[in-house]
Amino acid sequence: MNGTETFRALHHGRLPDDPLILPGPWDAASARVFAEAGFPALATPSAGVAASLGYADGDVPADEMFAAVARIARAVDVPVSADVEGGYGLPAKELVERLLEAGAVGCNLEDSDGGVLKDPREHADYLAEVRAAAGDRLFLNARVDTFVHGDGDPGRAIGRAGRYVAAGADCVYPILAPEDVLPLLRAGIQGPLNALHRPAPDAPSPTALGTLGATRVxxxxxxxxxxAQALREIADGLLRQGPGTLPHTG
Known part of the structure; x- marks a missing residue:
């Protein structure tokens, strides 16, 4: 199997309590940590990469994002999927070419722009163009932004997801969907379903998200x-020790 085939296979035949867990590396060093820990694949987050490059989420120039993805993919031997936001306005063929040049096996594509939902028919047409240009060389994860930029209606999310699956999406990602809505989404959406895990004391574990319907997390x-918070705490601790006790890094 090539990397894309391996990545696609990881999404199928999974038990409900065994979702595919995809950590999000933001640079080559974090990617190596996740790969060495044993994760079979990785999925970059656009906001995390933006932070590592000194940008706000959504402000990274396309060239810098693709270069960052290439560094991450080059650093590890496991498949890497890339969050490329809304596609940076690139024609489908160029988007596919740049993803493949960066070494990505798949991508996330958002169905909103500037906080406004796109027309689902037009976005489905774009996804179909990406699928036609990529063939089976990329795993296409179509984000559904109904719960973050829309009215949060599960029926509308299912409708948008259905269009995207019909257009060739391998997986759909109703980002920020409430946990109690996941079973309804699972029942109404064909194929793999991506759920977002939010680190919080009362948040369901990745395994729990799988039992609720998520194929991947x-x-x-x-x-x-x-x-970054852990590093901030380390930095604060060093400062509290006083300048005379800071470690010498030579």
Missing amino acids: TFGPGLQRRT
């Missing part, structure tokens, strides 16, 4: 932000 920028 991603983390958005959550892992990058937790790492």
